[in-house]
Amino acid sequence: MDITVAIDCMGGDHGPHVTVPSAIDYLRHDPEANIILVGIPDVIEAELRAAKAELSPRLRLHSANEVVGMDESPALALRWKKNSSMRVSLNLVKTGEAQACISAGNTGALLAISRFVLKTIPGVDRPALAVILPTIAGHTYVLDLGANVDCTAEHLFQFGIMGASLVSSVEDKPSPSVGLLNVGEEEIKGNEVVKQAAELLRQSGLNFYGNVEGNDIYKGTTDVVVCDGFVGNITLKTSEGLAQMLATYLREEFKRNWLTRLAGVVAMPVINSFKHRVDHRRYNGASLLGLRGIVIKSHGSADNYAFGFAIKRAADEVRGGMLRRISERVSELSHHSQTSAQAVTR
Amino acid sequence: MDITVAIDCMGGDHGPHVTVPSAIDYLRHDPEANIILVGIPDVIEAELRAAKAELSPRLRLHSANEVVGMDESPALALRWKKNSSMRVSLNLVKTGEAQACISAGNTGALLAISRFVLKTIPGVDRPALAVILPTIAGHTYVLDLGANVDCTAEHLFQFGIMGASLVSSVEDKPSPSVGLLNVGEEEIKGNEVVKQAAELLRQSGLNFYGNVEGNDIYKGTTDVVVCDGFVGNITLKTSEGLAQMLATYLREEFKRNWLTRLAGVVAMPVINSFKHRVDHRRYNGASLLGLRGIVIKSHGSADNYAFGFAIKRAADEVRGGMLRRISERVSELSHHSQTSAQAVTR
Numbered sequence: 001m002d003i004t005v006a007i008d009c010m011g012g013d014h015g016p017h018v019t020v021p022s023a024i025d026y027l028r029h030d031p032e033a034n035i036i037l038v039g040i041p042d043v044i045e046a047e048l049r050a051a052k053a054e055l056s057p058r059l060r061l062h063s064a065n066e067v068v069g070m071d072e073s074p075a076l077a078l079r080w081k082k083n084s085s086m087r088v089s090l091n092l093v094k095t096g097e098a099q100a101c102i103s104a105g106n107t108g109a110l111l112a113i114s115r116f117v118l119k120t121i122p123g124v125d126r127p128a129l130a131v132i133l134p135t136i137a138g139h140t141y142v143l144d145l146g147a148n149v150d151c152t153a154e155h156l157f158q159f160g161i162m163g164a165s166l167v168s169s170v171e172d173k174p175s176p177s178v179g180l181l182n183v184g185e186e187e188i189k190g191n192e193v194v195k196q197a198a199e200l201l202r203q204s205g206l207n208f209y210g211n212v213e214g215n216d217i218y219k220g221t222t223d224v225v226v227c228d229g230f231v232g233n234i235t236l237k238t239s240e241g242l243a244q245m246l247a248t249y250l251r252e253e254f255k256r257n258w259l260t261r262l263a264g265v266v267a268m269p270v271i272n273s274f275k276h277r278v279d280h281r282r283y284n285g286a287s288l289l290g291l292r293g294i295v296i297k298s299h300g301s302a303d304n305y306a307f308g309f310a311i312k313r314a315a316d317e318v319r320g321g322m323l324r325r326i327s328e329r330v331s332e333l334s335h336h337s338q339t340s341a342q343a344v345t346r
Numbered sequence: 347m348d349i350t351v352a353i354d355c356m357g358g359d360h361g362p363h364v365t366v367p368s369a370i371d372y373l374r375h376d377p378e379a380n381i382i383l384v385g386i387p388d389v390i391e392a393e394l395r396a397a398k399a400e401l402s403p404r405l406r407l408h409s410a411n412e413v414v415g416m417d418e419s420p421a422l423a424l425r426w427k428k429n430s431s432m433r434v435s436l437n438l439v440k441t442g443e444a445q446a447c448i449s450a451g452n453t454g455a456l457l458a459i460s461r462f463v464l465k466t467i468p469g470v471d472r473p474a475l476a477v478i479l480p481t482i483a484g485h486t487y488v489l490d491l492g493a494n495v496d497c498t499a500e501h502l503f504q505f506g507i508m509g510a511s512l513v514s515s516v517e518d519k520p521s522p523s524v525g526l527l528n529v530g531e532e533e534i535k536g537n538e539v540v541k542q543a544a545e546l547l548r549q550s551g552l553n554f555y556g557n558v559e560g561n562d563i564y565k566g567t568t569d570v571v572v573c574d575g576f577v578g579n580i581t582l583k584t585s586e587g588l589a590q591m592l593a594t595y596l597r598e599e600f601k602r603n604w605l606t607r608l609a610g611v612v613a614m615p616v617i618n619s620f621k622h623r624v625d626h627r628r629y630n631g632a633s634l635l636g637l638r639g640i641v642i643k644s645h646g647s648a649d650n651y652a653f654g655f656a657i658k659r660a661a662d663e664v665r666g667g668m669l670r671r672i673s674e675r676v677s678e679l680s681h682h683s684q685t686s687a688q689a690v691t692r
Contacts, residue, residue, distance in 0.1 A: 183580065235560065237561045271599075
């Protein structure tokens with residue numbers, strides 16, 4: 001299936017130095033993909049020359065002369081930078097010239113501008129950021145990861161619908177299981193919002209597994225894990241911190257003396273293969289769900305390899321008909337949910 | 347300093363089979379400690395015989411003929427099991443016969459019964475559960491870990507006071523730094539409760555570091571990390587899940603073929619030393635803070651080794667004058683906080 005994605009080439013810690021070579025690499029592996037490089041022409045052309053690549057019908061350039069800074073206020077970026085590479089990329093999705101857009105830029109600005117430019121799908125109150133995480137069994141999708149810090153039960157319910165739609169569009173799973181992140185001790189059954197969300201999910205047509213606990217994420221108990229953005233952001237960052245700590249400890253242990261260094265040399269292939277398995281770059285690319293267009297947020301520090309996974313994610317969502325699936329499910333379930341919401345709050 | 351701790355011998359997945367031998371071991375290493383074993387005499391005496399140990403002035407037995415089941419309703423246990431080993435242990439703290447109590451039993455029941463028997467310290471609305479976690483730099487204390495799923499800003503502020511008091515009583519840190527767990531992206535400044543709590547903490551006399559993110563926990567950015575029990579429980583369980591997943595991956599990689607198995611044999615001492623460093627048993631023993639008595643919750647699945655750390659934690663808190671420190675700090679800061687709370691909500 002022929003697709004076109006727009007890349008905000010200026011975003012991220014490394015800008016075009018990563019985004020342009022990564023786009024060139026991607027086209028080699030996906031012969032039916034087309035890419036529009038969006039950003040400052042001179043800079044992009046310099047990167048193309050450095051990579052010994054040329055523009056072509058499959059690799060076009062779209063000029064955008066402003067750049068949203070990584071620490072810039074999202075509100076100001078939204079208001080004043082109407083010709084930023086980020087906004088122009090989103091406009092290309094809006095006009096249909098591209099079916100998806102990828103940015104490694106300022107997360108807050110991307111959330112604000114994409115919502116303004118693309119608008120939400122009818123029935124979706126708030127877009128949510130979904131990431132994919134490795135599990136013992138395979139992988140799982142978790143949302144929201146920081147787009148919404150205060151959520152109602154209805155929002156969590158919508159996240160469930162969107163997460164399930166995402167999974168059924170990019171994986172061969174017609175009815176993905178959805179878990180609601182909660183505290184597990186029997187005596188503590190979660191806060192009020194989560195309890196109501198569970199009720200809404202239970203009454204929906206979704207394949208609702210029920211409450212899941214923190215350890216269920218990496219166990220891979222369900223295909224989708226739903227939580228608010230506050231819990232999601234903290235959970236994800238805690239995981240990053242723990243992984244870094246364990247990596248530091250392991251490195252220190254192997255560096256303790258000449259014997260352990262020798263053991264390190266012998267164990268190197270195993271450690272490398274372990275590292276590859278947990279390499280967070282392979283999970284790069286968070287999906288911004290609930291908008292009338294496909295938007296992928298790459299990690300700001302992504303390198304070529306990592307950015308390629310974000311492009312692939314965008315392509316997979318386009319080919320899987322993610323937007324159509326979300327719209328259908330939301331309209332199918334939203335009447336139902338309104339009725340249930342009334343029943344729950346009554 | 348001569349101290350006496352009461353042990354709920356019947357609690358936990360393994361009951362007296364773990365608690366009794368662990369108590370005997372502990373007394374060998376701490377010559378100024380006395381232990382009261384609380385539970386069903388026949389069962390405890392059988393374990394003493396199996397361990398070739400005898401009762402003595404330092405190791406006494408206090409009969410309690412009921413046991414709170416691990417899955418029993420806390421409300422029912424509170425109401426009907428007035429002679430449970432858990433409740434009798436707490437009574438010994440109340441009457442002053444023991445200065446601390448340790449239980450590996452039903453968490454919810456321990457929270458409910460200890461609050462009923464011991465009551466909270468004046469100025470503390472809700473007890474909180476604090477755990478110690480390893481960090482790159484050393485370790486950090488995190489609370490609340492599940493005692494309170496819905497918290498106000500004032501509760502989080504009190505957790506900060508209690509956490510700081512705990513650290514200054516068991517470590518050589520007169521003014522421990524306190525961080526408030528929050529989402530870090532600039533555009534998302536946390537939910538309303540957290541924002542108000544930050545204000546209260548900022549205006550208090552505590553050494554308030556400011557907001558910290560999930561990855562700061564394992565970085566060891568602050569001595570204390572404060573969060574509500576919902577976030578705390580999920581964060582802790584997610585960490586457990588991630589650690590298990592990584593351990594599984596590493597094991598699988600070493601078992602891939604004969605060459606990797608050989609590498610595993612060579613790397614064994616390094617891996618074991620790594621495992622020792624992250625051994626969760628060494629961090630066993632959560633402190634239930636804010637009560638008029640010292641209560642330590644051991645993990646239900648604790649073995650002898652792990653349970654010993656919970657006993658040590660109780661002894662350290664008694665010797666460090668934890669209760670006095672919390673009371674002093676709470677009364678010192680509570681007037682201040684009331685004034686600030688009014689200022690914040692105004």
